[in-house]
Amino acid sequence: MADSEFALIRRYFARPAPDGVLGVGDDCALLPPTAGHLAISTDLLIEGIHFFPDVDPVALGHKALAVNLSDLAAMGATPRAFVLALALPKVDHVWLEGFSRGLLALADAHGCALIGGDTTRNPQGIAIDVTIFGEVPAQLALRRDGAKVGDDIWVSGTLGDADVALRLLLADGSVSDPNGSVLAATRTALEWPQPQVALGLALRGVASAALDISDGLAQDLGHILRASGVGAELRVADLPLSPTLAALPSALARRSALTGGDVYQLCFCAPASARGELAAIAQRLALPLTRVGQIVAGSGLRVMDEHGQVLPPVAGGFDHFGSGQGGD
Ligand SMILES: Nc1ncnc2c1ncn2[C@@H]1O[C@H](COP(=O)(O)OP(=O)(O)O)[C@@H](O)[C@H]1O
Ligand SMILES: Cc1ncc(C[n+]2csc(CCOP(=O)(O)OP(=O)(O)O)c2C)c(N)n1
Ligand SMILES: [Mg+2]
Numbered sequence: 298m299a300d301s302e303f304a305l306i307r308r309y310f311a312r313p314a315p316d317g318v319l320g321v322g323d324d325c326a327l328l329p330p331t332a333g334h335l336a337i338s339t340d341l342l343i344e345g346i347h348f349f350p351d352v353d354p355v356a357l358g359h360k361a362l363a364v365n366l367s368d369l370a371a372m373g374a375t376p377r378a379f380v381l382a383l384a385l386p387k388v389d390h391v392w393l394e395g396f397s398r399g400l401l402a403l404a405d406a407h408g409c410a411l412i413g414g415d416t417t418r419n420p421q422g423i424a425i426d427v428t429i430f431g432e433v434p435a436q437l438a439l440r441r442d443g444a445k446v447g448d449d450i451w452v453s454g455t456l457g458d459a460d461v462a463l464r465l466l467l468a469d470g471s472v473s474d475p476n477g478s479v480l481a482a483t484r485t486a487l488e489w490p491q492p493q494v495a496l497g498l499a500l501r502g503v504a505s506a507a508l509d510i511s512d513g514l515a516q517d518l519g520h521i522l523r524a525s526g527v528g529a530e531l532r533v534a535d536l537p538l539s540p541t542l543a544a545l546p547s548a549l550a551r552r553s554a555l556t557g558g559d560v561y562q563l564c565f566c567a568p569a570s571a572r573g574e575l576a577a578i579a580q581r582l583a584l585p586l587t588r589v590g591q592i593v594a595g596s597g598l599r600v601m602d603e604h605g606q607v608l609p610p611v612a613g614g615f616d617h618f619g620s621g622q623g624g625d
Pocket of ligand 3: 339340
């Protein structure tokens, strides 16, 4: 009886709901509407696809919510609440305690309440889906379709660290790390992504388009270009790298920065007139913001080297059904 589905929910996930909200325990949660638009997003995490089976459950709880908060950040939305669908092969109290702790600590940090969900058994492995609700004044939402010719292209934080950590954990042989120092320095980026919610809010009325980088900068920027009907030039030498990546062979660091996923930093466009304001935002948030290219007329992405030479088209970026992922 102690391990019933309902006992698990009460023990690990039921929390008092915020005032005026009906949370965990009824057929639906009830969330009063607000003045702005609801921003809604969902992201599914599957064992073996999105995380290793032996990953620290505290980190996994954090990441399950972080990737969803990152979508709200990319839209310029304020987090309000989320629901959690969980499929587990068995009841593992150590895992559940760690997972719920990591999840709810990030929820508390963002004032984003867990208001419902669903819990089932699945012998094939762990699956976690968070659906998140935020709010944003309709006119201020950071959409993908507003980039204009001449806009600067910016990214927050650094790129490629999570990809390097993933390559080392997969032991695919592409990164040399004889004493483990590269993995030690990059693993946090993969396992503890920090959603840039404050940046998203600061970009309201400043950025012309934005998204969060989950599948790789080159691929994700492509979504902005298609939605906005524009092209882009990226300067590979300007991509922001951590000191660890900057010390790796440059071809490897550049590939991870351009095509590596699991980044959860924002890529956004803004007119040149916003450069001063963006410098002030970077300083206030203590977050590097780097100009990496320009929106141009036409379509598609051109990547230039430090001499202004166009590099061969970028291959790669994460695709669940693409080559290398068991797809066709
Ligand atoms: N199964 C689905 N049904 C309906 N819409 C979907 C489905 N999967 C993805 N989408 C939508 O397609 C768009 C692209 O999805 P995705 O690449 O997952 O975006 P993101 O990287 O922001 O999570 C999003 O608007 C998402 O809501
Ligand atoms: C064990 C493991 N293998 C591979 C990856 C790499 N990976 C898996 S999904 C993904 C892209 C992001 O996930 P997706 O479901 O596409 O998120 P979305 O773009 O919808 O936000 C990446 C880079 C990983 N993080 N962990
Ligand atoms: Mg998605």
